[in-house]
Amino acid sequence: xxxxxxxAAGRGQRMGRLTAKKPKPLLEVAGKTLIEHQLQHLAAAGFxxxxxxxxxxxxxxHQQLRQGQDYGLEIEYSDEKGVVxxxxxxxxxxxxxxxxxxVVVNADTWADYPYAQLSITExxxxxxxxxxxxRHNPDGDFLLNKGMVFPLREDKTTPSLTxxxxxxxxxxxxxxxxxxxxxxxxxxxxxxASGHVSGRLYQGLWCDVGTPERLHSxxx
Numbered sequence: 001x002x003x004x005x006x007x008a009a010g011r012g013q014r015m016g017r018l019t020a021k022k023p024k025p026l027l028e029v030a031g032k033t034l035i036e037h038q039l040q041h042l043a044a045a046g047f048x049x050x051x052x053x054x055x056x057x058x059x060x061x062h063q064q065l066r067q068g069q070d071y072g073l074e075i076e077y078s079d080e081k082g083v084v085x086x087x088x089x090x091x092x093x094x095x096x097x098x099x100x101x102x103v104v105v106n107a108d109t110w111a112d113y114p115y116a117q118l119s120i121t122e123x124x125x126x127x128x129x130x131x132x133x134x135r136h137n138p139d140g141d142f143l144l145n146k147g148m149v150f151p152l153r154e155d156k157t158t159p160s161l162t163x164x165x166x167x168x169x170x171x172x173x174x175x176x177x178x179x180x181x182x183x184x185x186x187x188x189x190x191x192x193a194s195g196h197v198s199g200r201l202y203q204g205l206w207c208d209v210g211t212p213e214r215l216h217s218x219x220x
Contacts, residue, residue, distance in 0.1 A: 002118070002168070003099040004047050006038060008107035009055035009080050009090055014211050023057045025107035026064060027209075029218045033064065034209060035107045039071045042105075045115035050075050051097045052107075055084040087184035091169070092177045106165035110207040110218055113166055120168040121198065125191055127168040128199040130161035131206045136214075137162045141185070142192060142199070149192045149199040161199075163188075164206055 012024030019027070025035035032040075035052075042050065050073050054061050058079060068075030078094040085093055091104060101120050113129060120127040128149055133140045140160025143150040152160055163185075173191065191197050209215050 001047055001049075002102050003049045003051060003097075004042055004103045004105065005051045005053070005078075005091060005094055005098060006035065006105055006107050007053060007087055007090060007165075008035060008061060009053045009058070009084050010108075011056045011084070012108075015215070016212060018212055018215070019056075021057075022060055023054075024209075026060055027215060029110070029209075029215065034110065035061065035065070036071070037110070038105060038107060039065070039068070039073060039075075041112075042115055043072045047103070047115065048074055049099070051078055051094050052076075053078040053080060053085075053090040053094055055080040083181060085179065086181045088174075088177065088182040088187055089180050091184065092174050093179040095171055095174060098171070100171045101168050102171075103166075103168050105167075106208075108209040109165040110205070110209050111164065111166065111202075112205040113164070113202055115166075118166070118168050120170065124198045125170045125173040125196040126188060126198070128188070128197060129164045129166040129202050130199050131164045131202055133160060133162045134208065136208070136210070142189075144199050144201055147198055147200070148195065149188075149197040151189045151193050161201060164202060165208065 008025040012019040026033045076097055141163045143158045144161055
């Protein structure tokens with residue numbers, strides 16, 4: 001079974017006062033924190049080893065989750081104490097702790113995606129789960145054609161889709177990267193243009209919990 005990395009280092013500034021004293025992954029929905037929902041979902045799918053990167057008020061995440069014993073998981077932490085490394089840099093820093101290939105999910109992704117189905121073929125460097133474009137991202141992030149992911153084009157012959165924040169990666173994807181702050185998205189766009197990224201459309205429950213309004217919508 002592949003290792004999983006949960007991206008949990010962000011400041012969550014769009015959440016306003018909700019994250020003034022706690023990190024966004026510890027905001028609650030239905031009596032549990034966002035990241036605990038993720039952990040329980042991953043454990044139920046058969047995953048065992050989870051790496052969590054932390055930065056903003058990361059000690060609270062450590063104290064809440066400890067080493068994962070309450071969730072039937074083994075949790076390790078990749079602390080970004082100096083400067084938050086963004087999604088790409090955070091993954092690069094954690095590579096020594098991860099299997100090859102490995103799964104990455106966002107701590108603030110709310111979904112019922114069947115994680116046990118995640119896989120990646122030997123022919124690609126990344127496999128992305130894409131979803132229909134939500135209202136807050138109407139232009140989408142990528143195109144999907146016959147199981148392969150491509151960058152957006154000006155022509156609209158193929159409908160665009162949004163990256164869900166759920167993906168599988170090979171370490172070779174990051175072979176020319178160093179542990180410095182950089183986002184993951186441009187790297188994925190570059191490799192998609194070279195034919196190295198596969199994907200799958202998922203049309204089940206999914207929400208990017210990026211604002212208070214989206215968080216509260218999950219309670220309704």
